Amino acid sequence: MNILIKNVLKTNKLTKSYNNIYAINDVSISLKEGRIYGLIGRNGAGKTTLMRLVAGLSFPTKGDIELFGYTGRKALEVERKRLGCLIEYPSVVGNMTAKENLKLHRIIRGIPNQEIEDEMLNFVGLGEVGKKKAKDFSLGMKQRLGIAIALLNNPELLILDEPTNGLDPLGVADIRRLLKKLCEEKNMTILISSHNLPELYQTATDYIILDKGEVKKILTLSELEECCNQHILISCEQPELLASVLETKLNTTNYKVMPNKDIKLYDYLDSKETVSKVLIENNIVVTKFKDEGDTLEDFFISIVGGASNV
């Protein structure tokens, strides 16, 4: 069966400069339906600028945006009705309850369906907050209310700018669950930014690493896991024998044979001498034997260079 996965958003060499300084430069990305994209970069990398351009809150200096297959200023205006955005701060009125805030936004945006208010409050876990005013909400509750506001029009693409910023680990986990639910139950595409790769790790299905306004790397979660999975890399003349020795003498199948016949062993990281002893006993001549795999932080630094704040 040929399943056509639609491009929800495409940018082509998107550029925005302020006084000849590039906030983003030549950014070309494409977002596919039903996936969660983590936009990762240090402060000032250009994440908010990119999101504002897509949302139509500012205009590009150069380059194009295509939304749901349409491009051009007029068409984008129409297609942007299919977006939900939480960019910078949630626009929440402190003296109103969660429900009153949702009603206000629903009316401003001309959304007739009144039931959506309760539906979204329940969806983000604020169904029980009742008469409590938004100014008395925790940061996590405010962020979830901001997400509920962004969801009022049942968007197909949800754009969230650092929604986990300042949240404690439980708050981060709440947002993570919420995003996965949106993706699974509504097949929503989500673009979420963060300066913290570990915080977004495993939430997103794809990662776009931005630095100094430029895309440095785009990779899937499994590619990221592969880069960050600690292992012992072993090269030898007899890879088939090595695989069999790992299974029969070291009782592990937790290894992978790479296309060049190197073997990545994910066990025995703390007892490498046991591995090397068994290899010698079985007359395996090793040409390479070393630790590999980055921490998420090391990986991020290897892409963007310098010190990080992840």
Ligand code: ATP
């Ligand atoms: P943060 O994590 O701190 O929010 P960010 O990755 O979202 O950072 P942006 O806010 O997009 O980064 O900023 C990218 C660069 O563009 C920064 O150097 C910023 O100073 C600059 N910039 C953004 N908006 C403007 C503006 N309106 N006028 C001038 N410079 C701007």
